[in-house]
Amino acid sequence: MQDAIRLEDQGIPTAVIITTEFVHEAEVQKQALGMDDLQPVVIRHPLSTLTDAEIDGRAREAVKKIEAVLKA
């Protein structure tokens, strides 16, 4: 989250992908660092133990949300 906030602060729209496990922490961090409006891209937890086919699914989930978060 901190990296995404630094990038946004320097003019680069950023899609930061997190899993559902991380949503609360992301919320706390972005409020603490002053960027309430930053919308992360949330995919279902977990990621680290998935098969390739399952990761494909997560990637497809993420793409639509990435477009929504980065485009005007």
Place this chain on the structure above:
Amino acid sequence: MHSNHSLILQGRQLNGERKPMPYHTVYDPRGTVNAVPKPLSGRVIGFSGIKLGILDNTKWNGNKLLRKIVAELEAAYQFEAVNYYRKESFSMTAADELISEIVNNNDIVITAIGD
């Protein structure tokens, strides 16, 4: 009785005598959080012809996820460039030099994974 004991402990000296307070004083150990509000950057109109930065924080499967996302996006859009970057460690924020390099060479960034 407990409440009388507390009242006596918290009594103030008035005219040399302890007077019991009609209340407990309680304290908040958390401290304030005062963040300087920062606005988001402007968004892009579309993805065609722009430079896409990919920042991998090195957590497991983050890289695979990002590459698959790039493949999906490249099927739909023609990027001017796709640039890949890796953090030194997922437990530390990215180095200033890395952030600068990303900012100077990309129009949008996708980063993963916070889990």
Place this chain on the structure above:
Amino acid sequence: MTRIETTETAETTASTDTGNQLPSRLDPDRDLIEYYFEKGFTDGLPVVPPTPQKIDDMVAALGGSPELVECRIPPRWGNLSRQVLAINMVMAGCLPAYAPVVRASLLALSDPHFNLNGVQATTHVACPLVIVNGPVRREIGMNAGHNLFGSGNRANATIGRAIRLVLLNVGGAWPGDLDKSTFGHPGKYTYCIAENEEASPWAPYHVEKGYDGGDSTIMAIAAEAPHSITNHVADDPQGILDSIVSCMSTFAHNNAVSGGHCAVIIGPEHAATISKHNWTRHDVKSYLWYQARNTFGDIAFQHRYGKVYNRNLPKWYSRELDSEIPVVPSIDHIHLFCAGGESGRFSLFLPGWGHMTSPILRALDGSPPKSGDQICVDGMCLL
């Protein structure tokens, strides 16, 4: 912010976060200890309910100026004002005399090189350990001897506890919430000791690092719980150190796979034997570093799960299966102390968290080491 004196109703409120309202006055019939439990401000043990006098005394010990912000504590990035620090110290049961030690510890932890944000959030067990050197240990009655890490000493217990309460309350690192540690360890109640300089045959840790013996310092390191090392047989340095090496040479701890720093605490009986053979601090650290190894094959599970390069280890380590990988990258990644009781042939190894954090050594008054580049590498010529 936290205590508003008004003459109005029995309950008045003060805000600390948006939406978090705390009454600063409470009905006198309320049980204060239960109240603080209900608010979620404790480490699971009862806290000492602060009184105006205790807070005033603690703020005075911190130098006055209650609104002065000493540092911010992640991951919540709460402002640690002197008032808020005083509240947590009183809750922990500290005496005002402990204030310089607690403050120096929190300033050290909020040094960016410590990476407190990472330490607070990690799934690993590591948590901050504070080791105190110099005259302050005696001045405030710290324990550096028997039961070093155990209970029974107010200074050790409450200094460590105050630090933890700040990390919880101001930093917001509540277990299962923002603190994701899979297990934690008992040091997350309190983890603060003193080096046993009086029993040590060597110069103290802070002198090795360039301070004078008369300086008081704290050293903060993210550490696992102590691993005990037993050796009742050896009457020479190598035998004792071989036992410590054995404890260090495992691929189970984070140092083996993530590099970084660790601590070794040599008990006074072991230290006496080692120094009787004229081994210095430098000799001890060098032997440990040189001998404490895993094979790359061990760390890589013999490639059973694919060829893993392991970017956490320095690039100059060979990735051949039979190549030897030091447990930590250099001699100076081993932080050596002599502490504990004067009977018992034991020492301790405390693995760290990895390269993602660096220990911080800080004088209580924040002054830098006086001798700069070390006059004495091993310190024996000084003390």
